[in-house]
Amino acid sequence: MTGGVSLASGGRDGLSDCMVSRVLLRAAPLLGLIPAILHAETPTVGVEQMRRHIEVLASDAYEGRKPGTEGENKTLLYIAEQFQQVGLEPGAGDHGWYQPVPLTERRPHGHRTLWTAGGTPIAFNTKDVILLGASPKEVLRDAPVWFVGYGLPEQIAGADLKGAVALLLYETPKGGPDYGERAKALAKAGAAAVIGIMDDEIPWSAVTGAYAHGQTRLDTDPRALIGGVMLLGAGERLVEVGGGNVAGAADPAFKPLALDLIASFDVSTEVRSYKSHNVIGRLRGSGDTGESVLYLGHWDHLGICRPESAKDRICNGAVDNASGIAMLIEIARAIAEGARPARDILFMGTTAEEMGLLGAEYFAQNPTVSLDSLVAAINIDTVAIAGLGEPVAIVGRGMTPLDPLVDSSARELGREVDTDDEANALVQRQDGWVLTRAGVPTVMVGGSFSDMKVLGDFLGGPYHQPEDDLKRPLVLEGAAEDTELLIALGRKMADPEQYRPGR
Structure with a gap:
């Protein structure tokens, strides 16, 4: 099980x-x-x-x-x-x-991130996020950032996510698809990076340990160029600086929000197929x-x-x-x-x-x-x-x-x-x-x-x-x-x- x-x-x-x-x-x-x-x-x-x-x-x-x-x-x-x-x-x-x-197993090897709002860099601890690339070396420059709530199909319909960084809540809403299914849907919608904002139920040490052991997926699954997870506090701060509110995702009328943020990533990954x-x-x-x-x-x-x-x-x-x-x-x-x-x-x-x-x-x-x-x-x-x-x-x-x-x-x-x-x-x-x-x-x-x-x-x-x-x-x-x-x-x-x- x-x-x-x-x-x-x-x-x-x-x-x-x-x-x-x-x-x-x-x-x-x-x-x-x-x-x-x-x-x-x-x-x-x-x-x-x-x-x-x-x-x-x-x-x-x-x-x-x-x-x-x-x-x-x-x-x-x-x-x-x-x-x-x-x-x-x-x-x-x-x-x-x-x-x-x-199957393909991926382990994080290192990353650099830059988040900016209005051209001004935002202070961000790189240890608050874990990133994996589809290939050993992925580079993303000046990508728009969206907060897509839970990333449910009805929430992302009509959103222009092509080339964007999609931030979504990792937790599975009651009766909704699990995180993997939602991440695949965002990749199909064209998101260049998909990052799940974790809740506090699972200790961050357990999350980092799991990623260090490797994350394995089907080769046939659609995936964004970059994927990963982020601490709840870090995600809340980014969404707030960008003009949004993580808590708003619980509203049945929630719609994805294009944040006033730009992101650039350099991601190195150990990849074994x-x-x-x-x-x-x-x-x-x-x-x-x-x-x-x-x-x-x-x-x-x-x-x-x-x-x-x-x-x-x-x-x-x-x-x-x-x-x-x-x-x-x-x-x-x-x-x-x-x-x-x-x-x-x-x-x-x-x-x-x-x-x-x-x-x-x-x-x-x-x-x-x-x-x-x-x-x-x-x-x-x-x-x-x-x-x-x-x-x-x-x-x-x-x-x-x-x-x-x-x-x-x-x-x-x-x-x-x-x-x-x-x-x-x-x-x-x-x-x-x-x-x-x-x-x-x-x-x-x-x-x-x-x-x-x-x-x-x-x-x-x-x-x-x-x-x-x-x-x-x-x-x-x-x-x-x-x-x-x-x-x-x-x-x-x-x-x-x-x-x-x-x-």
Whole structure:
């Protein structure tokens, strides 16, 4: 599960229980019916089967499964071998099992800035801004500066941003697109530089640390020549000197403001381009429906995440998300061993989720089957934290037509259903959000998302730390129980008699 906007790798503050939902929103990268079982019974998908996968994927030999490393190579090979063993065929088209995902990592190397108002330079601490260039050396001279509020589509419509510096609030407004989407829209509108003004929720030391570790994006994404972030106080001062007010962005009638400012930048950036991969398997259906169901979970984690002096340098990601990949493999095994459903079923391990849902984003832009043919998808992420008998929650409740199917499937297995939408605090921080946004009904389902206290204890503890490893006891009984549910749910989704989109 991503921590949001790739800042998680730069550090973590402890989360109190009451802050879980708010921090998740801001942190600003989770089948014919089987025989019903009571929720207190031992699941038929074995805990030990899942444990064996996790012990491999979260071992030190895999070095935290960071994209672009030897850990990626080992991970991809393991997942593809497991897919093949359970009876899947390659699902990435001409690329076999592996869909290449082109990525570029950028790290700040240095910058100079000059802000002027009426020809007079403005005092500005260069440490209050972090800038990255699209290429190793970018120069911008005498550019006009706009304050565009949150940079929402309705706010920037009609604004002449070509060649300009666009300052916008980094925080995602309720119900609005995340910062990455807004920054891409500004780049498409012609902005030469896009700089997000941070709020005070995330410490500046965490932001600078995250950028020092590198910011990774898809090569295919539109981006301005220069991008970056700025301290709230620095942004407020610039906007005020230029004749604006940052607080005005909250006004529903806000319109972008051309500030009485001119900016010049010299930006040096370390740039590294490389390819990572999604790994995709396919189970052919028994019918000729031309439709598919998709299960997905991210295989990546943070890699070697501590300095050489640290006792434990590896963020192994046992729960996040070796547990999800273990569940994905065992779901594939169970479905392949049973009667074939009519629709095809795809199984995908995505890359670069921790960097901002990038593998899922690339798949949505370059699907191996038509997105219109995907009738439903189930994302699997951070599943080994809840015990047996937890109520079944939906991440994405109320956002797709899948709720009745999920709820009925859970009740048929004797599971209690958590009908509130508290788990939706996670919805934009997991790969399923990308598919939902692309028009594919997608949910995360299970007991791990019902008790926010249990989830908060994990997120405020070992999450994105070296402690999420095999030394901690793995809580797999609930995950195995959820696996049974997702098998039953996916089989229903793959049966046109039981589920038709829009019906």
